[in-house]
Every structure is written in structure tokens, then in C-alpha cells.
Amino acid sequence: MHDLRVERTVAPGRCWNAPHPIDVSVSRLGAYCTAKSAMTNCDVAIVGAGPAGSSAAIALARRGYDIVLVDKQQFPREKLCGDFINPINWPVFENLSVAERVLAQPHSEVSGFRMTAYSGEAAETSFKSAPQRRAIGLGLRRALLDQVLVERAAELGVSIRLGSRVEGLIKTERAWRVALGTEEILRAKLIIGADGRNSWIAQQLGMNTSSSTHGRSIGFQTRLRAPGAAQGKIEIHLFPGGYAGLVALGDGTVSLGLAVDRATLPRARIDDFLFTECLPQNPHLRIILSRSERVAELRSAYPVYFSRRRCYADGVVLAGDAAGVSEPISGEGVFFAMQSGLLAAETLDQALRSGEVAADYLRRYEQACARAFRRRFILNSLLRMAIYRPSLLTPLIRLSEKNSRILSSLVDRVCQPQAVG
Numbered sequence: 001m002h003d004l005r006v007e008r009t010v011a012p013g014r015c016w017n018a019p020h021p022i023d024v025s026v027s028r029l030g031a032y033c034t035a036k037s038a039m040t041n042c043d044v045a046i047v048g049a050g051p052a053g054s055s056a057a058i059a060l061a062r063r064g065y066d067i068v069l070v071d072k073q074q075f076p077r078e079k080l081c082g083d084f085i086n087p088i089n090w091p092v093f094e095n096l097s098v099a100e101r102v103l104a105q106p107h108s109e110v111s112g113f114r115m116t117a118y119s120g121e122a123a124e125t126s127f128k129s130a131p132q133r134r135a136i137g138l139g140l141r142r143a144l145l146d147q148v149l150v151e152r153a154a155e156l157g158v159s160i161r162l163g164s165r166v167e168g169l170i171k172t173e174r175a176w177r178v179a180l181g182t183e184e185i186l187r188a189k190l191i192i193g194a195d196g197r198n199s200w201i202a203q204q205l206g207m208n209t210s211s212s213t214h215g216r217s218i219g220f221q222t223r224l225r226a227p228g229a230a231q232g233k234i235e236i237h238l239f240p241g242g243y244a245g246l247v248a249l250g251d252g253t254v255s256l257g258l259a260v261d262r263a264t265l266p267r268a269r270i271d272d273f274l275f276t277e278c279l280p281q282n283p284h285l286r287i288i289l290s291r292s293e294r295v296a297e298l299r300s301a302y303p304v305y306f307s308r309r310r311c312y313a314d315g316v317v318l319a320g321d322a323a324g325v326s327e328p329i330s331g332e333g334v335f336f337a338m339q340s341g342l343l344a345a346e347t348l349d350q351a352l353r354s355g356e357v358a359a360d361y362l363r364r365y366e367q368a369c370a371r372a373f374r375r376r377f378i379l380n381s382l383l384r385m386a387i388y389r390p391s392l393l394t395p396l397i398r399l400s401e402k403n404s405r406i407l408s409s410l411v412d413r414v415c416q417p418q419a420v421g
Helices: 051-062 087-095 099-103 142-155 200-204 270-281 283-290 333-354 359-387 390-402 404-415
Strands: 038-047 067-071 108-110 112-116 122-126 137-139 159-162 166-171 176-180 184-193 217-225 233-239 242-248 254-261 299-301 316-318
Touching: 038 051, 038 176, 038 333, 051 067, 051 142, 051 333, 067 142, 067 184, 087 099, 087 333, 087 404, 099 142, 108 242, 112 390, 112 404, 122 390, 122 404, 142 159, 166 200, 184 200, 184 333, 200 316, 233 270, 233 283, 233 390, 254 270, 270 283, 316 333, 316 359, 333 359, 359 390, 359 404, 390 404
Parallel strands: 038 067, 038 184, 067 159, 112 233, 184 316
Antiparallel strands: 108 137, 112 122, 166 176, 176 184, 217 254, 217 299, 233 242, 242 254
């Protein structure tokens, strides 16, 4: 295995691999049930305060439910992300009443897309404006976005537990008990696992498969001080074995995100390899790097792409990356996360109203996600297939140099905002 700093959650308890988890103890909850343990009752405990978890918390709180939102990190915190806010997010931000707060954060406006091949070709297009819809994207640090969403949830009465790691989980006859490292026990009717691609909740409930925890690519991110780079555009630069995404952040820095085929990486000195041998193979990227300096550490996460996992069980649903809905190549990851959180909230509202919380009932959440995301998943699958095959993508870039309508049509499909139901 490569010597990488991989952002993953390590389960402290036993991992169950039963295909249909039911009323079983799935970790060492008893070790945390001491005389000092405080018991907090809630309707829904949400593990993970990223866009998926916070969006679900906001939606459920507006419906009048008692919600506890838990995250192992203190906020604001850095998170490996491309830092590009796709224009499709605006209807969701408006639905959550955070659009103006997002715009109040340091950011750059992104009005177009540029793609380059390592053979030298380059093509670009502008985002298509839509009536009464914002047609801009943003370059915005993920830490700022997550903070805005958590603050909105707290405003609505959500109980926030930051810096609280989940260390135990047990299913009783009528509720889940969630043990936190702070010696607090949450007694929840339902749970949303929104704790990322390496979800502790999914692992404990046997919802992982080998394909959902392993993938082809490793993600990297850092920030550069690169005067004049990526002004007004989100840029994708291809190189052998992967691609780089660049977007200005409005604070004098540029976010550089990478997805690299792990088979192309050496076992040591990966940092040097990326910046001296790999990325400079793209002439456009080589010029940018020669004029820039790094101002943040190189972070990594694995996997970048992974298969969607089953995202429901008795009294539990998974949302965001925990459910496998991340799509970094198109910049739609935040959209998929927030929208899955809203769909989870809608399903859990119906479950709480009807008293039906078994897996058979909660399966409708997975079905709702499939309906909502089907077309975008198909498009992203095609993009993923092409991104590692220069023989397919380079001709498209070459044609788009002469006829921008080809690239414009593709970008419109990815970035055109749509109403949120």
C-alpha cells in the first residue's frame, strides 16, 4: 500500500458482515454505559456534519423533530474537496435558506469551464444562463461551506456535538443507542450515517462490500498561490493516469485537486513524483506550476470513485459519500450530498409519521435516490470512463477548440440548475 495520508474512519469496535443486519449489538456499547453516562433522547441521530448530514438535519428540524448532529471533528475544519460549487447547487442552497450566507463567504465567481489535454489541446466554454436562476459557480473552501450549513442547523434547534466520536452502537427493540466518546449516550429512533466514504456506520452494520471500499484512484489536494491562474473558470487538466482540477478561492489562493490512478504512483516520495514528473506532463499545468508556490500541505483520500453501497437497514439510512453518491469529476459531489440528505429527511419524516422504521420501508429512500440521480449517474459514469482514456477525450477537446457548442452542451447538462422539489 502506498505511504499516504488517507482520510478514513477506523472502526473501534467489531465489524459485522451479516448481509441483513437486524437487532444485534454491533459494537462495545456496554463499555461506555457507565454511571457517568448522560442519556439524550432524540428522534434522529445524524453522524457526520458535512453537507449531507447538515442538510438532513436542517430539513428534519424544520419539520419539528428533535435532532442531534454529531461529528468527530471540531469546526471549521479542512476537508479534502475540489472546492468548486457547481451552479446546480443554488436551488438547494435556496431551499435550505443559506444562499446569501454562502455568498457572504470569501469566494471567487466561476462563470466558465476550461479543459486541456497533455498533448497541448485546450477548449473552454461559459456556463449557460437560465431565467431567474444563478448561472455562476463558486470557488469556495469546503470548511467555510460546512460551517455555514452547521450554523444554519443550530439556528433551527439542532443539537450539535462537534469533536464527538461515535464509539458504540446498539439496536434495541424500539431505538438505537449511540455511545459518544464524551460519555454521552444518544437514544434515537432513527440514524442517518453521513460519515463519509469510509463510513463507520456502514462498516458496523455490514453494509460495505469490497467494491464500495476500494477503487482505482487516489485523491490529493493542496492550495497554491498562483497569480492569474483559473480566473473566472473551473479548469480540468489531463495528464497520463489522471487529471487535475483548479479553481480560484477568492483569497489569493487556488485549490488544486487531483485524481490519480494508484497503479501509476511510486511507493515512496509521492509528493515529488506528482509535482516534478506527473503534473508537468500537461504543458498548460506545467506553466501554472512554474509560477506558483504551495501554501498548504498535500492531503490525500482513498478511494475517489467507488461503487454505491446499499444505503438502508432497520432504522438506518446512509447519505452523501457514505451512500456512495460522490462524483468529483463533474463537481457535483456537494449537490449529490445535500440532495441525498434532503431525500433522507423526507423518507425519515414519513417513517416517523407512520411508525414504519424497518429496512423494507426505508428502502424507498434508496429508490428515491436512484430516481433523482439516475441521469446524472449515467453521465458521470461516461465521464469517468473517458477521463482515463485520452484516445476518447482528446479528440473531443480538439473538436471543441473549433466548435464550442460540443463542450457547451456537455457542460450545460452537468451545470444547469434545476428546481428542487
